[in-house]
Amino acid sequence: MAKTNDVDAAAINIIRKGTTIKGDINCVGDIRIDGTLKGKLHSEGKVVVGPSGTIDGEIVCKNADISGTINAQISVQELLLLKATANIVGDIKTNKLSIEPGANFTGSCNMGGVVKGIKHEEKQQAYEEATA
Numbered sequence: 796m797a798k799t800n801d802v803d804a805a806a807i808n809i810i811r812k813g814t815t816i817k818g819d820i821n822c823v824g825d826i827r828i829d830g831t832l833k834g835k836l837h838s839e840g841k842v843v844v845g846p847s848g849t850i851d852g853e854i855v856c857k858n859a860d861i862s863g864t865i866n867a868q869i870s871v872q873e874l875l876l877l878k879a880t881a882n883i884v885g886d887i888k889t890n891k892l893s894i895e896p897g898a899n900f901t902g903s904c905n906m907g908g909v910v911k912g913i914k915h916e917e918k919q920q921a922y923e924e925a926t927a
Contacts (some may be wrong), residue, residue: 810846828863846880 807825810816814830826841828848829870836842848863855870862878869875871889879897887904894900 810848812845844881 798845807827808820808822810828810830810832810883812829815833816831817833819835819837820826820832821837823839825843826836826838826919827843827845828836828850829845830847830852831849833851835853835871836850836856840856841858841860842854842856843860843861844865846849846862849865850863851866853868853870857872858874858876859869859871859920860876860878861881863880864882866884868885869887869889871887873889874893875887875889875892877892877898877900878893879884879895880900881890881900883910885903887900889904889906892904892906916918
């Protein structure tokens with residue numbers, strides 16, 4: 796029998812085109828953004844920003860695949876992939892970086908060092924403190 800507080804890390808969260816979220820998102824699994832996020836995004840999984848996706852704030856994740864518009868500080872533990880349609884304004888910290896021809900990037904980039912992620916327990920504690 797499954798516990799009610801178990802999280803299905805294999806599930807993918809999707810913010811569809813036409814949706815705007817103002818606030819912070821914390822998730823254990825993968826997330827895809829095709830809409831707009833104005834705030835912080837912390838994911839223990841992969842972040843995918845589709846061609847229509849926009850993020851204005853901060854991104855902290857394990858892996859990222861960016862095709863949309865980002866105006867944020869980006870911290871990726873493993874691989875950050877900037878697709879040809881990506882438009883990035885902000886500083887990047889990542890272990891590995893792949894940039895397709897056509898991608899636009901304005902900012903500084905630090906690579907190869909250890910990029911710390913955020914553990915689920917820390918996110919939960921921060922959420923509880925914010926809502927208390």
